[in-house]
Amino acid sequence: MARVVGGIGASHAPSMEHIYDAGEEVRESDEWQPLFGPFKDVASWLEGLRPDRLVVVYNDHMDQFFLNAYPTFALGVSDEYPVADEGFGSRPFPPVPGDAKFAWHVARSLVADEFDITICQELEVDHGVISPLPMVDFSEGEGGWKIPIVPLAVNVILHPLPSPLRCWKLGQALRRAILSYEEDLSVVVVGTGGLSHQLTGPRFGQVTPDWDQEFMRLLAEEPESLTKYTYKQLIELGGTESVEVVNWLAMRGALPLDAKPLVQAYYAHRIMGYGLQTFEVAA
Amino acid sequence: MELTQDYLDRLKAVQPHDLPGDLDLFDEHTAMRGRRLNKAAYSLKDEHQRELFHRDEEAWMAQFGLTEEEQELMRKRDWIGLWRNGMSIYVMVKLSGVTNTALPEIGKQMRESGGATNG
Numbered sequence: 001m002a003r004v005v006g007g008i009g010a011s012h013a014p015s016m017e018h019i020y021d022a023g024e025e026v027r028e029s030d031e032w033q034p035l036f037g038p039f040k041d042v043a044s045w046l047e048g049l050r051p052d053r054l055v056v057v058y059n060d061h062m063d064q065f066f067l068n069a070y071p072t073f074a075l076g077v078s079d080e081y082p083v084a085d086e087g088f089g090s091r092p093f094p095p096v097p098g099d100a101k102f103a104w105h106v107a108r109s110l111v112a113d114e115f116d117i118t119i120c121q122e123l124e125v126d127h128g129v130i131s132p133l134p135m136v137d138f139s140e141g142e143g144g145w146k147i148p149i150v151p152l153a154v155n156v157i158l159h160p161l162p163s164p165l166r167c168w169k170l171g172q173a174l175r176r177a178i179l180s181y182e183e184d185l186s187v188v189v190v191g192t193g194g195l196s197h198q199l200t201g202p203r204f205g206q207v208t209p210d211w212d213q214e215f216m217r218l219l220a221e222e223p224e225s226l227t228k229y230t231y232k233q234l235i236e237l238g239g240t241e242s243v244e245v246v247n248w249l250a251m252r253g254a255l256p257l258d259a260k261p262l263v264q265a266y267y268a269h270r271i272m273g274y275g276l277q278t279f280e281v282a283a
Numbered sequence: 284m285e286l287t288q289d290y291l292d293r294l295k296a297v298q299p300h301d302l303p304g305d306l307d308l309f310d311e312h313t314a315m316r317g318r319r320l321n322k323a324a325y326s327l328k329d330e331h332q333r334e335l336f337h338r339d340e341e342a343w344m345a346q347f348g349l350t351e352e353e354q355e356l357m358r359k360r361d362w363i364g365l366w367r368n369g370m371s372i373y374v375m376v377k378l379s380g381v382t383n384t385a386l387p388e389i390g391k392q393m394r395e396s397g398g399a400t401n402g
Contacts, residue, residue, distance in 0.1 A: 014376075061373040066325055067314055087327050087377030157373065159310035160297045199372045202305040204393035232299035235306055241372070271390065 002102075002181035005051055005188060007255045007279035008042065009219065009248040010132040012058065012192040013272055017091060017131045031269075038265030038276050039135040045263060045278060046136050046147075052185040053099060054137070054149045055106070055174060056129050057250045058192040059156045061086070063126035070158045071118035073170065075110065076125075076151040077103040084124035096125060096133065097148040102181060106150055109177035115170055117152075125151055132192055154250065156193070156243045164234070165227040167246040171253020178254070191251030193244025195266075196273035200240060205271040211237040212273040213266055215245060219277065220261040223252045238273070248277075255279050304398045309371055317369020323347040323357070324374035327381050336381050362389045363396040 019032050027036040063084040065071060080095040107119050129151055137146050152174070155161055162170070171189070178187050195212035198204060215238070218226050226249055234243050252259075259279040267274045299308055307313075314321075323344065326332040336343040344354055356364040360382055365375060379389060 061376075062321075062325055062371065063328065067318075067321055067371075085328055085330065087333075087380045089330065157309060157371070158314060159299065159308050163293070163297060198306075199390075200366060200393060201307050202394055202396060202398055204390040230296045230299070232296075232302060235299055235302060235308075240306055240308065271386075 002178045002183060002185040002187055004175060004178050004254055005186040005281050005283075006049055007251050007259060007281070008136070008188060008190045009216075009251055009275060009277040010039075010042075010136075010190065010192050011194055011272065011274045011276070012128050012131040012244075013274070014086075014127050014131065015270070015272065016135070016274075017127055020131075020134055021091065034265070034267040035269070035274050035276075036135065038263055039132075041263045041265075042276065042278055043136045046188070049188065050186070051147060051188040053102060053187045054147050054190050055152060055178070055187060055254070056133070056149050056190045056192065057152045057154060057171070057174075057247045058125075058128035058190075059244055059247060060128055060153050061126055062157070064124045065153070067158065070155060071153065072155045072162050073110075073115060074118040074120055074123070074153040075103065075107050076120050076123040077107055078121055078123060081123055081125045081129070081149065081151060083130055084126040086126055091130065093130060093134070093138070094144065096129065096145050099148045099150060102183070102185065103150045105181050106152075106174070106177040109180055110170075110173055113173040113176060115173050123151060123153075128153070128192055132190075152250075154247055156246060159231070161231060161243060161246070164229055164231075164246050164249055167250040168224070168227045168253040171250035171255075174250065175254040189251045189254040191248040193247045194238065194242050194273070195245060195275040196238035196242045196268075197271055198239030198241060199271070203239065206239055207268045207271065207273045208238055209266070209268040209273060212268070212275055216264065216266065216275055216277050219248060219252050220264075220279075223249065223257070242273075252279070255281060258282075307398075313369045313371070315369070317371065319347050319349050320353055320356075320365060320368055320370045321374050323349060324370060324378040327374075327377040333381050360384065362392050366393070366396075
């Protein structure tokens with residue numbers, strides 16, 4: 001049977017793509033080392049753990065889904081996920097490999113658990129997936145992705161959004177979906193987005209490091225307390241676009257309550273509060 | 284009673300309301316106000332639409348049934364006006380790409396905007 005062997009919470013942002021694509025020298029610069037250094041630690045950790053699959057809870061930014069039909073939860077059930085053109089041409093990455101058979105099982109299990117997801121046989125992934133993913137998985141020398149993914153998209157863009165409690169429960173249902181899969185796969189669950197940022201209005205660029213670090217502490221120590229926050233509170237604490245943190249909450253819901261944080265890093269820079277946190281699950 | 288307190292609490296919490304005036308939401312009102320503008324900017328995901336934008340911006344705009352006011356906001360690159368008229372930041376980013384506008388420039392306008400007064 002499949003197992004959940006770890007979790008990763010990571011910010012996603014176009015800035016991370018620009019800097020990654022600018023090459024090693026920029027990544028290692030004084031300005032960006034506080035972000036990319038910890039990502040290297042996560043890559044090493046993942047290299048040691050060697051998971052068979054990543055389930056990535058993320059949000060799309062109107063690159064796959066649009067307002068004509070916006071899904072609250074959507075699951076990819078494909079063997080590959082091309083990189084979306086977000087309006088500037090696609091980044092030169094090959095499609096991210098998937099695992100349709102496992103993903104269909106996850107679809108069945110989620111629906112059995114009353115999470116009536118939109119099932120996507122075709123899905124292009126945007127920076128919600130591929131801004132953090134190359135930092136932890138992509139092998140530049142061999143030019144390839146190493147670990148097949150199952151993408152699970154959450155609507156954090158068009159209100160009303162699924163509540164933080166609902167996203168936590170989604171993570172718990174995701175855990176059951178993984179544990180009930182017949183193949184002996186080890187799975188790491190990833191949640192991407194946040195932390196604090198505000199891209200509209202007079203508070204454009206506002207970052208709130210105290211709240212971001214408190215969020216990461218709560219996620220590690222008492223994650224259920226985060227399910228009691230309303231979106232109004234989350235927006236006031238971290239900004240309109242910071243509500244992406246519910247993707248982290250879903251990730252955490254898929255882990256045992258006593259999972260321990262391992263790599264923890266935070267870097268408030270320019271217009272983003274960048275967070276990175278991994279969880280180890282005892283065998 | 285069918286409409287339990289628990290249900291009523293959830294219904295109240297699901298839609299943020301009474302946010303401070305300098306914070307905004309993309310919700311029913313924004314989505315309805317911005318239908319045409321969002322459709323237009325979203326189209327720029329497609330490279331043929333970007334080519335058309337560069338070749339003939341008026342012909343590009345004509346595809347989306349924009350009002351005269353909306354067309355003017357587009358022509359003027361009035362980011363605050365576009366935002367107040369319902370354009371999502373996520374499609375605005377695509378429009379910023381095709382018009383070669385850096386995000387910090389949009390940010391500068393946003394900070395000086397005084398809020399979403401149409402909200």
